[in-house]
Amino acid sequence: MWGGAGGGPADGGGGGAPAGGPPGAPPPEPAARLPVERTSLLCPAPSASDLAETTYTSFTPVTEGAEKKGSATLTAAADGAAAEAGKGGEDAGSGKDGEDAKDGEEGKDGKGGKPVLRPGAPGTPVTGTASGADAPALTGTAEGSHAPGWTVQQTTEVAAGTGRGLLGLNCTAPDTEFWFPGASTASGRTDYVHLTNPDDSAAVVDIELYGKDGVLKSTVGEGVTVPPGGGESLLLSTLTDVEQTDVTVHVNVRSGRLGAAVQALDDKTGGDWLTAAADPAGELVVPGIPADATAVRLMLFTPGGSDADLKVRLASPSGAITPAGHETVHVKAGMTTGVDLGEVTRGEAGSLVLTPTSGSVPVVAAVRVVRGEGGEQESAFIPASDPVGARATAAENRAKGTTLSVTAPDRTAKVEVTASAGTEGGTTATKTFTIEGGTTQNVEVPVPAGLKGTYALTVETVSGGPVYAARTLTGEDEDVASFTVQPLPDDRGTVSVPKAEQNLSVLQQPPA
Numbered sequence: 001m002w003g004g005a006g007g008g009p010a011d012g013g014g015g016g017a018p019a020g021g022p023p024g025a026p027p028p029e030p031a032a033r034l035p036v037e038r039t040s041l042l043c044p045a046p047s048a049s050d051l052a053e054t055t056y057t058s059f060t061p062v063t064e065g066a067e068k069k070g071s072a073t074l075t076a077a078a079d080g081a082a083a084e085a086g087k088g089g090e091d092a093g094s095g096k097d098g099e100d101a102k103d104g105e106e107g108k109d110g111k112g113g114k115p116v117l118r119p120g121a122p123g124t125p126v127t128g129t130a131s132g133a134d135a136p137a138l139t140g141t142a143e144g145s146h147a148p149g150w151t152v153q154q155t156t157e158v159a160a161g162t163g164r165g166l167l168g169l170n171c172t173a174p175d176t177e178f179w180f181p182g183a184s185t186a187s188g189r190t191d192y193v194h195l196t197n198p199d200d201s202a203a204v205v206d207i208e209l210y211g212k213d214g215v216l217k218s219t220v221g222e223g224v225t226v227p228p229g230g231g232e233s234l235l236l237s238t239l240t241d242v243e244q245t246d247v248t249v250h251v252n253v254r255s256g257r258l259g260a261a262v263q264a265l266d267d268k269t270g271g272d273w274l275t276a277a278a279d280p281a282g283e284l285v286v287p288g289i290p291a292d293a294t295a296v297r298l299m300l301f302t303p304g305g306s307d308a309d310l311k312v313r314l315a316s317p318s319g320a321i322t323p324a325g326h327e328t329v330h331v332k333a334g335m336t337t338g339v340d341l342g343e344v345t346r347g348e349a350g351s352l353v354l355t356p357t358s359g360s361v362p363v364v365a366a367v368r369v370v371r372g373e374g375g376e377q378e379s380a381f382i383p384a385s386d387p388v389g390a391r392a393t394a395a396e397n398r399a400k401g402t403t404l405s406v407t408a409p410d411r412t413a414k415v416e417v418t419a420s421a422g423t424e425g426g427t428t429a430t431k432t433f434t435i436e437g438g439t440t441q442n443v444e445v446p447v448p449a450g451l452k453g454t455y456a457l458t459v460e461t462v463s464g465g466p467v468y469a470a471r472t473l474t475g476e477d478e479d480v481a482s483f484t485v486q487p488l489p490d491d492r493g494t495v496s497v498p499k500a501e502q503n504l505s506v507l508q509q510p511p512a
Contacts (some may be wrong), residue, residue: 033390033494035066035148042077042259043138043171044194044273045231046130046156049163054130054156056138057396058119059420059456063148063493070144072119074152077137077196077231119146123428124421125395125456137231138171139198149493151456153395155484157475162190163265165378166475168484169273170395173492174198174257178276180249181299181336182366182381183236185209185216188267191236193249196259197226203256207234210301211244214334226258236262246338248301248364269370269379272484277383280304282360284384286352286367288405288470288485289345291442294377295370296341298352300331300363307333308361313353314344315407315440320353328357341367349442351407351468354384372481382485387466388415389490394457394471397445401474404445404457406467408435413464419446423453435467459488 046054058074117128117138122145142150152171158164183191197203207221218240226232236247251260265271278284280303289296302308308331314321323344331337344350354365366383394404397419406415418430426448433443448455459469468487475482 031496031498034497035063036492036495037067037147038141038143039147039150039492040174040198041140041150041152041171042174042196042198043152043154044196044259044261044263045137045233046135046154047158047167048133049158049161050132051159051161052132052135052156054135054154055396056117056128057125057153057454058117059125059151059393059395060119060122060142060146061149061391061393061458061491061493062123066122066148067144070142070146072140072142072146072150074117074119074138074140077139077229122146125423125454127423127454137194137196139196139229140171149391149393149491151393151395151491153486155396155473157482162267163271165270165272165482166473166484167263167272168473168486169261169275170486172259172261172275174259176253176257178251178260179280179301179364180262180274181277181301181364182274182368182383183247183249183262183264184245185237185240185247186243186245190265192233192263193236193251194231194233194261194263195224195226195251196231197228197256198259199256200228201256202226202228203258204254205258206252206254207239208250208252209236209240210248210250210334210336211242212246212336216240216242216244216247246299246336248299248336250303264381266379269377270482272380274366274381275383277364277366278386280362280364282356282362284354284363284365285407285409285468286365286382286384287407287468287487288382288472289350289352289367289369290371290403290472290483290485291345291347291349292371293345293369294343294373296344297368298329298339298341298365299368300329300337300365302331302333302361302363304362305333306361307331308363309357310354310363311357313355315351315353315409315438316348317439317441320438331363349405349440351405351440353409369485371483376481378481378483380483380485382470382487385468385470385487386489388459388461388469388488391458391460391491391493392469392488393491394486394488396454396473397457397471398454398473399447399451401476402445403442403472404459404469405440405442405472406433406435406459406469407440408437408465408467410437410466411464412437413467414462415467416460416462417443417446418458419448420456422448422451422455425452426450426455432462
């Protein structure tokens with residue numbers, strides 16, 4: 001069966017009540033889902049291009065049961081631990097006693113003039129901007145009312161040059177392991193792995209690369225040190241001299257924790273961020289492939305010692321379809337496999353559903369999607385995703401150019417989609433949709449009444465499921481096929497907390 005959402009490193013993890021107990025005792029009460037009280041996010045340095053224009057959008061959904069007061073900070077990582085302590089720049093958090101900073105207000109630190117976003121009150125998104133190649137990586141923490149489901153979207157437009165187009169990602173929670181199928185060291189590709197350290201001590205990380213024949217040997221990626229509160233960017237082609245079309249990057253943190261993302265830039269088809277794939281699993285969903293995709297390439301890797309054989313299905317608006325000539329795919333253990341699926345969506349919404357043909361072997365997967373023709377092609381990446389779970393959030397959306405794709409790979413599900421107020425005005429709007437089992441639907445996204453600026457979307461599972469979702473954002477120039485796609489897994493707004501009980505009967509000793 002398809003998996004559901006759970007706790008993660010940013011929200012204190014999941015877990016249920018212990019199963020044991022004295023004989024005859026009533027079963028323990030199920031764990032409650034409570035709003036998280038603190039969470040962290042990390043945003044990589046957006047671009048090395050002087051032509052880059054970056055927008056950061058911060059949003060916290062209103063969460064029932066959350067604390068009434070809270071604060072959030074999002075500061076430049078470049079100043080390391082000093083920035084975390086408030087020595088490197090202006091505090092970007094909420095005001096005194098939990099009062100929110102002015103919506104949309106943007107600060108700059110005292111040393112390098114780096115942009116600092118001021119997150120606003122729950123329910124209203126706030127934006128900040130940066131220009132050029134000097135915009136730093138950001139580290140952020142939210143507490144109290146600002147923490148449950150806190151989401152920050154980083155979107156960069158690059159007008160020309162390698163990696164032109166629209167590059168976007170949801171800033172990530174720190175973790176200790178990341179898989180990136182879909183990277184490349186081929187001629188014409190310039191791929192960097194970005195590492196951001198939120199803590200006040202150095203992190204040590206190993207970076208492993210796997211190509212079509214297995215591991216790509218390199219000692220350069222071993223024991224990489226990321227300084228406290230800082231970031232590192234490593235060009236993949238400096239880690240190995242082997243050119244490979246399809247490479248899987250494995251980031252394994254020896255000590256500390258990090259945020260990690262791969263920036264993949266192509267000389268001919270622009271570029272985008274490749275974010276970490278869902279953890280290795282036997283069943284995977286790659287949601288939200290654009291209907292007008294002109295080329296789709298599927299990349300897979302199995303980290304275990306066994307080969308994997310997977311059925312490949314496309315969940316379309318009318319049901320599951322088998323791509324012609326690609327009914328199954330064989331993935332050799334420890335080797336990256338790439339499969340060209342062509343124009344697999346054929347003008348309709350679609351998501352790839354991968355299931356084992358026999359025994360389940362854990363696999364990671366992602367697709368590279370190309371839109372447009374000739375010199376106006378642009379590319380983006382979609383990793384396999386975790387399900388929406390209780391709620392997922394997309395922070396930056398526009399009145400035009402936003403597409404929300406929702407997939408129910410197994411059972412029919414009902415979802416509720418809510419549009420927040422706009423950054424500069426507007427009122428919330430909500431719609432409910434039923435997604436038939438085995439299908440993908442591009443739903444009619446609600447738009448806030450009187451919208452000014454951009455707005456946030458939340459997707460909540462009402463019944464059935466599980467469901468998977470992805471948001472596609474297209475560039476404002478209709479003559480250019482620039483776009484970016486972000487999968488929408490559970491936003492970590494709540495965490496499973498077992499009910500605490502005190503039972504002294506197990507401590508009683510029989511009389512002597």
